[in-house]
Amino acid sequence: MADSPNFIDHVKMHCRSGAGGNGSVHFYRDKLTSKGGPDGGDGGRGGHIILKGNKQLWTLLPLKYMKHVIASAGQPGSGSRSSGANGEDIILEVPLGTIAKDVETGEIEAEITEDGQTYILLAGGHGGKGNWHYRSATNQTPQYASPAGEGKEAWKILELKVLADVGLVGFPNAGKSTLLSVLSAAKPKIANYPFTTLVPNLGVVSYRDNRSFVMADIPGIIEDAHKGKGIGHRFLRHIERNAVLLFMIPGDAEDIKEEYRILLNELKSYNPELLDKPRLLAISKSDLLDEELKEWIRAELPKDLETLFISSVAQKGLQELKDKLWQIMNISIEE
Template sequence: MAQGSNFVDYVKVCCRSGHGGAGSSHLHRDKFTAKGGPDGGDGGRGGHIILKGSTQHWTLLHLKYRKHIIAEPGGPGGSALRTGANGRDDVLEVPLGTVAKDAETGEILFEITEEGETKILTEGGKGGLGNWHFKSSTQQTPRFSQPGLPGKEQWIILELKVLADVGLVGFPNAGKSTLLSVVSAAKPEIANYPFTTLVPNLGIVGYRDNKSFVMADIPGIIEGASEGKGLGIRFLRHIERNSVLLFMVPADTDRTIEEEYNILLNELTSYNDELLTKPRLLAITKSDMLDEELEEQMKAELPKDIPYIFISSVANKNILPLKDMLWKAIND
């Protein structure tokens, strides 16, 4: 199985919450009471469908084959004012960064960003009122009660936006996977051809004094990704969630480093200009092939508005200083 085939970041499911239980129309009877008043209890509420954040899940794979999610109906009310049982809720655990949308309108309902956070996705129907609610001075023995309200049925889209502290931004083959494999325990596929990374790879990067941060290698952007070309928008959305963006441009690029950086920046801006508010750093990769003189010449051509560093993952050049810069940017 290909390395990326278990990464599922989009599912569409049909959610049906439980119907509310019917209220009871019971009249009180016992051996001392031949004609008692109304004592019918209320119906129980139908089961909700609930999303719950869980750090145990990295993808939506476990929901890919659950097309229909159906919660239990509520129980009917009983005599002696007994309320019916509530239908059992169906709780779906999802990774942090999951966004729930209405499939028909595209409206974003909410997102789950914290461990243990719960939100009701589809609300169960309310239980009907029992006949004792309808008792009055003019109507002492009402023989009617309310039916429960029906549950809701709706198609929902769940989309995952990867939560990470650092997102790696660069064209295919910029050395992102190699860097991730050097600084973390992640084992991304690495080869010398474009589009090796077809899914976001997450790695936990160990830092000084047992600290750590999460780095995401997001598939290479190509020009026109924001218009939906190539792997485009599906992967750009993962960048929205990273607190720091590390732009990676190889030293052997055909363009100047500034040109390549500006193209990447333009792709992000066309997709979502709020990304410009995130802290940005620039790493010039594969710089083990540069001598000091060439490096000095290149510095003069770098973009002016961004801190930069020359690195080589293979030669382990400037990897710790890069981590220092990233840690500072994350925590500023």
């Protein structure tokens, strides 16, 4: 996934489903029958607005400029008990990991996580029943039909949360993009300045016996990201979807223990449930460290935190890292 403006993970749109068609008030007539019974048909259903998961998509870009989504109305019924045509549904194809929210309530209405999964975002109005339905022994010429249901209207927000097995968590310049480029075929933009990565990059990491898993390099966190600073909420939203969190802190950081504390606090402040996810700490750029310094760093960190020392450039510790991630992923699946 290239680092480009084509990655759109937030869209706001005004939606209106179609009104139903009215039922028909009609009586059977032909050259032999001047006063036949009721035969008014039903109106058609109004068009729905539907979300549909598509695993080939990775961005909400196709929907960015669809500010108004309007489905067509159902057609009225007619004689001979003929039903009106349904309004045409509008199907919005979205990437897996898309959630739909109501703008007014902020309530999450749907999560699209499977290819082909559908959800009716706004239902069309029902069609009215024709007068044929209302015939009876005491009322053989009903002069009425039921009215159609109106279409619905609402502002909706679609948000994308990247689906990945492993999410990389770290400050800008922690070496996340470099690790992803070395472990996978992904080619994220890499440079030695903050916020090189402005959108998530996904890479498929090859593992033993032709197995693989998906790793996401997500925009670097900053302190107070949970308050929306920098690209805080955009970053943290994507972390929610990852099965395992791989924290990354460079070996040349001034205070590794403090950086880990800040990262953990940002996740907790945004959503405490993120701390329930399995996590692992990788100290990157560890080719700069000798064994004595590594032992000192280990002693400073929490005892229950599993820590690995890696170097993407020197290709050190990477197989051990993949083994550990695979082990954690499979334990979390079993649980």
